[in-house]
Amino acid sequence: MFDTLFRGKRNDRRSREVASVSEYESRAAVVLNRNALDYFRCGAGAEQTTRLNRSRYDKIRIRPRCLARVGNRxxxxxxxxxxxxxxxxxxxxxxxxxxxxxxxxxxxxxxxxxxxxxxxxxxxxxxxxxxxxxxxxxxxxxxxxxxxxxxxxxxxxxxxxxx
Known part of the structure; x- marks a missing residue:
């Protein structure tokens, strides 16, 4: 994964790894039939919880700290x-x-x-x-x-x- 992200090597197996929810959704749209895709995309009722979850996930930020000492965790x-x-x-x-x-x-x-x-x-x-x-x-x-x-x-x- 490090090579793919930081050194630009795009032809190895690791370049096919999925790194975000939107990438999973894009890949699912390619491999699933329409009924299955619609089932897994939908939420209950007016889908308010689905929208709230999405807005909360969109606020999460992960800041990578490469080569940081982390000790025994x-x-x-x-x-x-x-x-x-x-x-x-x-x-x-x-x-x-x-x-x-x-x-x-x-x-x-x-x-x-x-x-x-x-x-x-x-x-x-x-x-x-x-x-x-x-x-x-x-x-x-x-x-x-x-x-x-x-x-x-x-x-x-x-x-x-x-x-």
Whole structure:
């Protein structure tokens, strides 16, 4: 990445790395079908939260400090009695099979390899049991919506406990 950014070498594998949200969006527009692209671009209701999130992200500025001494640093945290390598995780994303057949399973494996939590969406493309089999000894979280049909909610909780 350093070579690509600072020395101008554009022909190597690293020049294909994505560095911003807008670059991800541009690449997604090329590789996803229109229905999947529209689904992942949209927000709920009048999309007010989507606009607010975008405006907040636009205000973030990262100032690189190349070759600065940083000493021994750690991003490790403890959440609900579990230790993670850093204070972030992979949040719930519904219907990931619209993007890739390995979908949530690949994301779960990535979370495990990075030592961060994985949150399975209530609208996942795969079952909780599938995720439990993919990352058996890694903490798993589940996004639960409290539904009007309480029995259905209880069934979801029951499935989660067994996974």
């Amino acid at each position: 750690s991003l490790a945290v403890s959440v609900l009695g579990l230790s993670y390598r850093m204070p972030i995780g992979i949040g719930p994303v519904a219907l990931q099979k619209l993007v890739h057949n390995d979908c949530e399973k690949a994301m779960a494996r990535a979370a495990r390899s990075m030592g961060v939590p994985f949150v399975l969406s209530a609208l996942s493309s795969v079952s909780m049991e599938d995720i439990a089999n993919v990352i058996p000894n890694h903490p798993k979280w589940f996004q639960l919506f409290i539904l009007k049909d309480r029995e259905l909610t209880e069934n979801l909780i029951g499935n989660e406990k067994s996974a």
